[in-house]
Amino acid sequence: AQTKETSCPHGTTIEVSQLFYNTPARKKFLKGDGTESSHITQVVTQHALAHPQIHFTLINNGRKVIDVLPTDQHLYRIAELFGAELAKELVQVDTDYGDYRLEGFISSPVYTRSSRSAQYCYVNQRFVRDKVILHSTQQGYSHLLPKGQHPAIYLFLSMDPKLFDVNVHPAKAEVRFAFQQEVHRFVSGSVKDSLSGSKKLSLPSMDQSENRFYTTSQSRQTDHRVGPASNYSEGQSSARLSSAMKLIYKDSAACSVDLESTRLRSPQVEIFHEKPSAVSNLIYSEFEPLGQLDRSFILMQGKPGILVVDQHIAHERVLYDRFKKAAENKKIEVQQLLFPLTMEYSPSEVELLVRHKDSLSELGLELELFGKNEFLLRTVPAILKNNDKEEIMREIVDMLPAQKHEEALHEKFEEILIMMSCRNAIKVNMSLNLDQIRKLISDLQETEMPYTCPHGRPIALLYDIDSILKKFLRK
Template sequence: MPIRQLPNQLIDQIAAGEVVERPASVVKELVENALDAGATVIDIDVQTGGKKRIKITDNGQGIPEADLAMALQRHATSKIHSLDDLESLLTMGFRGEALPSIASVSRFELISRHQGAEMAYQISAHGGEIDGPKPAAHPVGTTVIVADLFFNTPARRRFLKTDKTEYLRIDELIKRVSLSRFDVTFRLSHNGKMIRNAQGGDTEILRHQRINQLCGKDFIDNAIFITQQRGNLRLSGWVAKPSWNRAQPDRQFFYINQRMIKDKLVGHAIRQAYQDVLFHGRFPAFVLYLEIDPELVDVNVHPTKHEVRFRDSKLVHDFIFGSIHQSLAATRVGAMQESKAEPLPDYSQMQHRMNLSGGGGYGGLGASTPAAGVREASFDYLQQSAQASSQLHTYPVGDAISSPSLPEADGQHQDIPPLGYAKAQIHGVFIIAENQHGLIIVDMHAAHERITYERMKEKFHADALKNQKLLVPIQVNVSAREVGAVESHREWFEQLGFELGVMGEESLVIRKIPAMLANADVENLIKDVLSEIVALGSSQKIEAQINEIMSTMACHGSVRANRQLSIMEMNALLRDMEHTLRSDQCNHGRPTWAQLDMKQLDKLFLRGQ
């Protein structure tokens, strides 16, 4: 067939296939236009899930009469005028495709009154044929009505889901957009019934109300507030504690310069930050805002504008990972009292030391067996660290250890440790303790596992990493870009115990590896690491595999069930927990302790009722 110029109507319908997937896509584009117009109140009214009718009204600055017809032309926009504008975008929309694409597959009507104009004007389009503009009645702002979506493309209409499913997509979209702009009021109605009325305002109460509506009433209570800045990067928002997790990734909201995005690099950085503390098969929850110089991020990489590209992906990845990782490290009881806490005792001076192989105590690797696949040499290398962390240490807390009791006077409450003092042990599994709030229950194995693991990591990072030379070097075939990644990250590989050589444009040789990874599939590990570095600018796969081995060793080296502990030993474990990072959960993400305050205990026994 000869090459022909496509008709404008067909061009618009093809474009609509990229921009308008379903009613929620229409709502997204029109709400973003309203935000760009400076609206502070946006009303969204949909019928039959948006299939029959979508009406969006805003109080923004409106569109002048002279620009109404141009607004429905392809690639016509007021938001960019040059390449410089495109490279430093702060507006939500900018392509100039949304309105003409929507108008080409619906019965479209737009009424707008520009600020300062005496009257409003209306323009309509049915299947792309434009009528108007002509005078109309309307306050300052804009109303867009989209009726009978896909009426002229029935094949695409058949791909739509039920009314309820399409409405729920719109509802989820509005909730997500509303989290990006706390200062804007969003009202959503479906089939004439008001569903959501999120009042705008920049107060903490209103922000928390809006977050609670989306993430659940207890999200804020179980979240850590983050605010970190490095150069042109600033990250703020809330990350849920690892114990408050989800079965699905349905409470994950990330915004870049107020634009909601779903980005692989961002997702990878957040997963890496949670990898040491989250229960397997569960997902973290977060509401996070990244502010970045718009010249350092390209939002023009996908028609729906959900994906972005960073100029320095490694910098952004490491900043997000480091900010969240640092915040999660403080997930331990008493972290808020850190400024009041006494300095850690000098463990080298502690007198009472026991291990599992000798008459009591709550730790020691002496009776443990390395996990399958862990070389004996690797085990020996870190055994000292595990033993040091598992030795029983006493703390200078006075008579409370030998005869645990809480001070009676309220003024003495500040002297009570966050986990209080041990009272008993239940079935050789749980420690029962009393603090100023009520009852504490501790899973002694899970708690000691985390303590042991963290001490092993400290030892690992403090000492020079031992490596071993391979008798037979391993040759690895990789891409040219991955060879370049080895060259640019050579020092990093050496710090982790690897010696890699370049054999050719697409070939490497592994000469030395960390002793701990002697039984690992090093060839595939290096391939995976290089693949991640090329894609994301960095990788934590090596550290993750080393941590996994240490985690297994810590599990085997921790106090086991049915181990009877003395009151002194139990109190020493509680004090260790209060001074150990991430001690709210074990290495596998399970909680290590729980609190039942007096109100909860009273409720159990109907006291005061």
């Protein structure tokens, strides 16, 4: 049949059949129905996310797999495709620099995935799996994520089409940037800046009367309605405990709870199975310390519920922020060793230390070459005064990059700061009184990221009051 152009007004239905008529060999290489269906769903999801103003419907064997109404806001499209709970954990990104503009949303550090399945990156509205963008995004989170965990990202990078090439992959799934390092720095910096000043987004009611969604004649005819506003809003706050209740142990010394002596033995007591939630937007000062649990965790009470804080990683976050600021301002407090420590290294390690000697000095580690393969350690950061200095130096040598590349050096020195903070932080099985607990929580509240440790682990878990009341059949 002759091919010719034709108009396609709104409401036009395009049907494609006999996909493999001209290439029957390709049909033999198809995988199972489930696998191919998942691929189709993924492709439709990618396009639906890139074009929120379009109504997408995917039907498979009579079942609606995707049915998203048109909207003028990406956040609502994300909520429909991936769930409102995920959308509530997102932080907005909106930056531009020169020829580049980056928009979209990324998850707060407390929301992670074990795979990259929730990562969607677009360049000029084209979905790509680009290593530069993915790596720069991960680097933007720095040490906020646990090892092996990945954030949810929905990012849209815009630039002049002349600055990248799409013809480097058969499926156009990869691009090549003219200035890769420039793009890498821009994306990682944008992610880092967005996280440092982040406030999690709330999902207001999707009220059509407020023009939250576009309404098409087709959507009205097929009776595709948006769900009730309660599906996306925070919901009504639950009844709180009486404000007249006195805080337990308010004026007494900290009460340590011995786990071994408080095991639940009565069959009439129901074990609390509710899963606590990692916090990312609570104000610690709104909670009152009660004491310690197993001399390792701090228990706090507030209107939202019971907060459990890991004392070791909380102090680690405090020390890391303090040490990092001092290093950036070159004002690290150092301790002069009464007797310099002599340490012997292999030739390759000596080369590393010589190469990075000045940088280590900025961290308070003053080294002097002594003989062929020996160094004298004359000063250490005051934070390490009670630690095994030789063992720490061994760890530092293992962390040093082989080349004095600026980005690699910065990343390794971040790891060194984290290691030194971890070594000097309050340990588990260490008793704290209420004054010490209050001081730690106050210092934690002043840090840039008070909800995760430098390794990315959550610092506090919340057992919310709603779940507790339900367990006691009070709701």
